[in-house]
Structures are given as C-alpha cells and as structure tokens.
Amino acid sequence: MNFDLKTLELAAAASEKCDLLVVLLPDGLKPGKDALSALAALAIKNGDLSTKAGKQLQLYQVPAVAARRVVLVGHGDGSARATRQAVQAVGSAIKAAQTKRLVLCFAGKASAGAVSACVQAVAEASYVYVTTKSKAEARSLNRCVVGVQDAPAAREDFDAGVALVAGIEFAREWGNRPANHATPSLLADAARTLAKLPRIQCKVHGPAEVARLGMGAFLAVARGSEEPLRFIELRYNGAAKDQPPVVLVGKGITFDTGGISIKPAPEMDEMKFDMCGAASVLGAFRALGELQPPINVVGLIPACENMPDGRAVKPGDVVTSMSGQTIEVLNTDAEGRLVLCDALTYAARFKPAAVVDVATLTGACVIALGGVRSGMFSNNDALASALHAAGEVAQDPCWRMPLDDDYAEGLKSNFADMGNVAGRAGGSITAAKFLQKYVGEMPWAHLDIAGTAWKGGASKGATGRPVGLLIHYLLGQAQVAQPARKPATAKRAPRAKAP
Incomplete structure (x- = not known):
C-alpha cells in the first residue's frame, strides 16, 4: 500500500476524489465556511456527533463532496493515542472491499506522533494475510492520502510511520x-x-x-x-x-x-x-x-x-x-x-x-x-x-x-x-x-x-x-x-x- 502526505484543508479535502474520506474532528473545533466544516458543526450542535475519540457519523454521497463515502470521526484531544482510537473506530470502513483510495484529513493541527499513529492504524486496519491462501483477496486499499495543515512540518513523523508499517508488517x-x-x-x-x-x-x-x-x-x-x-x-x-x-x-x-x-x-x-x-x-x-x-x-x-x-x-x-x-x-x-x-x-x-x-x-x-x-x-x-x-x-x-x-x-x-x-x-x-x-x-x-x-x-x-x-x-x-x-x-x- 502507498501512503502520501499532503497539505490539505477541509475545503480542499471536499474536492479529493476517493472511495472514502475520513475527517478527524478534534475537541474545540473551529469550523470554517466550507461544506465539510458546516456539516460537522451542524452534526455536533444537534448532538448527532461527538468529538470524543472514536465517535463517528457515516454519510453517503454528500453534496459538494467528491468522495463517495464520508466518515466524520471524533479526534478527542488530537494526541497520537486519540488518533489511533479514531482510526481504529472506522477500521471496518477502511478494510471494506470498495475502499481502494482513502483520504484521511486532520481538521485540526496534527500533534506530535499523531501522523505516525494515523499511518500505522490505517495499515493495521487494512492488513490482510494472503501468503498461503489460494483464492484470497489481497488488501483492497492501495493508496492512502494523509491530509494535514502543514505537510513539511509533519514529514518526519509521516516517514517514521511509514517505516514502522514496513517493519511491523514484515x-x-x-x-x-x-x-x-x-x-x-x-x-x-x-x-x-x-x-x-x-x-x-x-x-x-x-x-x-x-x-x-x-x-x-x-x-x-x-x-x-x-x-x-x-x-x-x-x-x-x-x-x-x-x-x-x-x-x-x-x-x-x-x-x-x-x-x-x-x-x-x-x-x-x-x-x-x-x-x-x-x-x-x-x-x-x-x-x-x-x-x-x-x-x-x-x-x-x-x-x-x-x-x-x-x-x-x-x-x-x-x-x-x-x-x-x-x-x-x-x-x-x-x-x-x-x-x-x-x-x-x-x-x-x-x-x-x-x-x-x-x-x-x-x-x-x-x-x-x-x-x-x-x-x-x-x-x-x-x-x-x-x-x-x-x-x-x-x-x-x-x-x-x-x-x-x-x-x-x-x-x-x-x-x-x-x-x-x-x-x-x-x-x-x-x-x-x-x-x-x-x-x-x-x-x-x-x-x-x-x-x-x-x-x-x-x-x-x-x-x-x-x-x-x-x-x-x-x-x-x-x-x-x-x-x-x-x-x-x-x-x-x-x-x-x-x-
């Protein structure tokens, strides 16, 4: 599986063509004027979504959003641990056969270790053992884009996560x-x-x-x-x-x-x-x-x-x-x-x-x-x-x-x-x-x-x-x-x- 790191605000994330868009919403979210921000703010205001790590709201073919499926998921305090909990909560959607391209976007600032934790959790959720199976389907997910507010600042953390995935999967x-x-x-x-x-x-x-x-x-x-x-x-x-x-x-x-x-x-x-x-x-x-x-x-x-x-x-x-x-x-x-x-x-x-x-x-x-x-x-x-x-x-x-x-x-x-x-x-x-x-x-x-x-x-x-x-x-x-x-x-x- 290929991972990419990209500077991506929520407004731009809405234009990303993918099978699944996962948006991590931290505590104290300050929504912008874009469609995803407005949707998240409304869901939180009406009590249909909590920003507690792992709480989620699944949506399908949202107007003005290019992704076929969207999951808004609580990111809690935005820590590495909360990131892992949030991604694990949507693991079944990540592993689904129809998810070949995934975009995972941080709605807030990515804290130390959070991007690495995100990459590792995605890999763990999508992992499939196939070596000794005759007709096994390989891992359906083949590309994951991790969107953050500042990609250059998160590069070292991202590279560490990718390297750890290589070692853990080996x-x-x-x-x-x-x-x-x-x-x-x-x-x-x-x-x-x-x-x-x-x-x-x-x-x-x-x-x-x-x-x-x-x-x-x-x-x-x-x-x-x-x-x-x-x-x-x-x-x-x-x-x-x-x-x-x-x-x-x-x-x-x-x-x-x-x-x-x-x-x-x-x-x-x-x-x-x-x-x-x-x-x-x-x-x-x-x-x-x-x-x-x-x-x-x-x-x-x-x-x-x-x-x-x-x-x-x-x-x-x-x-x-x-x-x-x-x-x-x-x-x-x-x-x-x-x-x-x-x-x-x-x-x-x-x-x-x-x-x-x-x-x-x-x-x-x-x-x-x-x-x-x-x-x-x-x-x-x-x-x-x-x-x-x-x-x-x-x-x-x-x-x-x-x-x-x-x-x-x-x-x-x-x-x-x-x-x-x-x-x-x-x-x-x-x-x-x-x-x-x-x-x-x-x-x-x-x-x-x-x-x-x-x-x-x-x-x-x-x-x-x-x-x-x-x-x-x-x-x-x-x-x-x-x-x-x-x-x-x-x-x-x-x-x-x-x-």
Missing part, C-alpha cells in the same frame, strides 16, 4: 506463516533479503558453526527436529565503528511442540507464533533500513524447532551452554531460555551498549499482564526507563517486573549448575532470572511478549509487537549518542521497497 507476515512455510532456513532467507537494504549485513551460521561455538543448549533444543537450526546474525551500521551497538536477540522457535514434555493438543497450532521474538527483530531491521538512524545495531536470532523424536533432549538431561555453565533440563517445554542463553553469551563479543532479548517465553506472563503490556525485566534502571518510555510513545507498552535474587532459588539443581525451570510460582520471573545468569555486567533487558505477540480467537494472528517499542527505543538512543559521536557519513537512502 514481522506480522513471518509471524503468521505456518511453520512449514517459516522453517529456520526460510527465516534465514528472510533475514538475507534485509541485507539488500542500505547499511544492513547478514550472516547465517549452520549447525556445524553453532557446534564449533559451543552452543550446547541451543543444539540440545534442535536435536529432535529434522529441520536444521540456523543462527542468524544481522548488523545495521549507522554510526562510527567504535560506537558500541545495541544488540537485539529474538527467540526463533519456528514451532514448539514442547518436545518430550509435549504440549496439550488444543491450540498447539498457535505455537507457530513462538518465533515472534525473532520476527520482531527482523521487523526492527526492516524499519531501520528505511529510517537510517545514526546508531549501530546487531540482531541475533537462534532459530530451530522444538520437536519430540528419538534424538530429542529428555527431562533430566544435562547440557553445557556456550558460557560453560551446565543446565539440567527439567522440562523440555522451557526451551526458549535454552536457545536464548547461548545467544546472550554470544552477544557479549560485541561489547554492547545494551542487550534486549525478545521472546514469547512464558504463559505465566500472559496470566500476569494479559495481552495489553509486554513483561519487561532488566538489570539496569536507565535501560528499563528508556524501554518503558519508548513503549508509551509507541503505544506498544511494557511493564517492568521484579528480578529479586530470591526468585532464583528454585533454579538450583543437584546435578548441574542450574535447572531450566523453577516451578509454577512466578514463572515469568524465574525464566528471566535464568537468562540473567548469562548476561554478566552487560546492561540487559528481557521482553516477554507471550501475551502481546499474537491474538487468538476470531482475530487470530500476529500483532507485530514489539517492533514499535524497539524502534522508538533505538531512535531515542541514536539521539542520545549523536551529539557525542560523529555518525557515519552517508546520504539518506531512498525509501526501499519491501523485500
């Missing part, structure tokens, strides 16, 4: 693909396509290389599958070589049966989403390729399946991680932390400014936070604050959880340096405590996205979270680092086509 695509269409090898191929974007490099390690690295925990998880593992290494080089990178680590279990500790059959199909941490890292790099911020970023994705067969790791087996620490595998369904711990050890070689791992790690986090906020654990207050703030701005929120040392007591083992589980109580916390044993003094945060990476039921599908949070965090870190260090000299690349 993550959603790979999250939604069935496991036989998103194997570790195919995930590696997806990462390689990102290397076509400016400043991005990709390296893929196979089983032999992973064995030479001594990643015994990662290898143990992959043993039960016929699909060969892949360890994906992405690099975005946007700053000077001596600037420490931020390392993003994404859990890439492309299908999780639970292994020998096999999961119950109901809803096991949703375990194709167990690589959404990996998908979010891919999506973040897709957005970085568009935005080109002055920062260095490394992406690490340990990708494999967790399957039960005669070679699979068994409960009670002891494996040796890349760090040299031994692990008693008490439950083979706690496999995500086993692949992540080796990736976290590998991350230390980059001497990172920060490490953020992203994983659909525990059902316990879903019980704790539901599907609203991702769980966030960190050994560094500054990093935790930055991630929390980024999530709020991105409307992709997280919530900091505790990491008291007492929670690690249950990980003690009689037969290894630690067990991989510590019982049901505080399960998301003990999982984080396990990972913390592999980060040393590195500033580190763990995002448990088990409740936010996908939705079930009638709206089943990947959400693309937390790409928005990650990108806003990285952009914030780029701003912090920019005054102190001279970024790599390069002209901004033209917007790349999606790989």
